Amino acid sequence: MAEQYHEPAEELSQPTRTFARMIQSLIEEAEAINWYEQRISVEKDKEARAIMENAQKEEFIHFSMDLEFLLRKKDKWKTVAKNILFKAGDITENAEKAEDKIED
Ligand SMILES: [Fe+2]
Structure with a gap:
């Protein structure tokens, strides 16, 4: 699991923990957008590329x-x-x- 807390978890309020989890999710969705962008740019198979483009679109939604x-x-x-x-x-x-x- 990624290091989402930089302070002792037991000292963090529930809203701050939720905030930290959502920040981590935002980071992961941005990474997914980036990875798909790179995969799409090198993929030669048109059908595979279409699937990746569809998946990246979902990541735009998750990020947003x-x-x-x-x-x-x-x-x-x-x-x-x-x-x-x-x-x-x-x-x-x-x-x-x-x-x-x-x-x-
Ligand atoms: Fe996602």
């Missing part, structure tokens, strides 16, 4: 569900995401604006 769950738990993260994701324009500039929004 994990992300949405996590964003709903963290207001600052949600605010940042709202100001960066699906926004036109320069990503770095949008990030700087997003940072201003969470400055206390």
Whole structure:
């Protein structure tokens, strides 16, 4: 099992443990997306490639569900995401604006 706790598990609250598990899931879904991307890029068999593309699409869904769950738990993260994701324009500039929004 991947090392998902960096503090003694017994000291972590149940919500923090759930958060850690969902973060780990997000990481694993991102890895799966990456692995399929690489496999698809080298696979010569068209049918095999179609299956992998279908599987990768599922991983996009899993990743997005994990992300949405996590964003709903963290207001600052949600605010940042709202100001960066699906926004036109320069990503770095949008990030700087997003940072201003969470400055206390
Ligand atoms: Fe998955």
